[in-house]
Amino acid sequence: MTDTMLKVEQIESFYGPSQALFGVDLELKYGELVALMGRNGMGKSTTIRSIFGLTPAKTGRITFKGSDITQRSTHRIAQLGLGLVPEGRRCFRSLSVRENLIATARPGPWNLERVARLFPRLEERWSQSAQTLSGGEQQMLAIGRALMTNPHLLVLDEATEGLAPVIRQEIWQAIRELKEKELAILLVDKSLRELTPIADRCVVLEKGRSVWSGLPTELTTELQDKYLGV
DSSP states (O other): OOSEEEEEEEEEEEETTEEEEEEEEEEEETTOEEEEEOSTTSSHHHHHHHHTTSSOEEEEEEEETTEEOTTOOHHHHHHTTEEEEOTTOOOOTTSBHHHHHHHTOOSSSOOHHHHHHHOHHHHTTTTSBGGGSOHHHHHHHHHHHHHTTOOSEEEEESTTTTOOHHHHHHHHHHHHHHHHTTOEEEEEOSOHHHHHHHOSEEEEEETTEEEEEEOGGGOOHHHHHHHTOO
């Protein structure tokens, strides 16, 4: 058995006639946290959408735990054990916190009690509707809902974008705890200060292509300026 959980090989993806990805490579091993990095508009979210079949890759190959998922439907991909926390905190606004969590729950170690231990704020708001939560609390709810699907791989797209500093730190602490539990994580975020200490490897995208991959310690100031600077 290979130690590779997710492998993305030279995928190209399109929005209608417009090409967004021009050859993305990405590999994630069991228990790893891989940071997907790049400036805005370089293809990070499209890569995630392609992995989940939301913007299917036209060419290339995506495999998860040895199975080719390149052309599978989104719900079939999720059933294999991929959990997504999309950009924008997409909760079921009219449902309560508890209802949001159980709406897509699947059997496994992650349950309401365990999510409450990870995010005590949510337990305090069990009966509140999601639309009454702050942005940070909605992000915690989105992460908790993904965990309730009991995924083998958790994918977080801009998990701390636009949040207050104190909430950002709570979410980063939760991500560190998840990594300690050896949950495989693919993470998109702009905070190098928070990413580099916890990432096992980094993959950088530039104009829809993979242009660099390596250890966080190898991400030099020159590389940061070239691919990640404003």
